[in-house]
Amino acid sequence: MKELIEFINNNLQIVYIIILAIFVGIEVIKSIPAVLHTPLMSGANALSGVVIVGAILVMLHSNPTDYLALGLGFTAVVLGVLNVVGGFAVTNRMLEMFKKKK
Numbered sequence: 674m675k676e677l678i679e680f681i682n683n684n685l686q687i688v689y690i691i692i693l694a695i696f697v698g699i700e701v702i703k704s705i706p707a708v709l710h711t712p713l714m715s716g717a718n719a720l721s722g723v724v725i726v727g728a729i730l731v732m733l734h735s736n737p738t739d740y741l742a743l744g745l746g747f748t749a750v751v752l753g754v755l756n757v758v759g760g761f762a763v764t765n766r767m768l769e770m771f772k773k774k775k
Contacts, residue, residue, distance in 0.1 A: 676741075677741075717756070717760055718756070718757050718760040718761060718764075721753045721754075721756040721757045721760065722753070722757060724749055724753040725749070725750055725753040725754060725757070727749075728745075728746045728747075728749035728750045728753065729746070729750060731745075731746045731749075732746035732747065732750075
């Protein structure tokens with residue numbers, strides 16, 4: 674826990690930038706019309722795929738005794754996979770609405 678607090682104290686500007694990016698992202702996402710949801714979901718799926726690959730690479734190159742890096746990498750992989758699967762499900766469901774009914 675001391676290491677985490679020390680890291681935050683040493684990188685306080687990065688923490689501020691991440692918090693600001695979260696708020697800006699929320700405001701941007703709230704103003705997107707529903708028509709653009711499907712293309713943006715496909716883009717989000719691509720970004721989540723990059724997150725999954727990056728998290729796997731971080732886990733491969735981390736020290737086996739560094740449980741923080743391994744835990745964060747595992748969490749990133751799980752959340753990225755959930756986001757990709759959910760995004761494909763939502764996109765497929767939205768595209769089904771535009772198909773002709775038999």
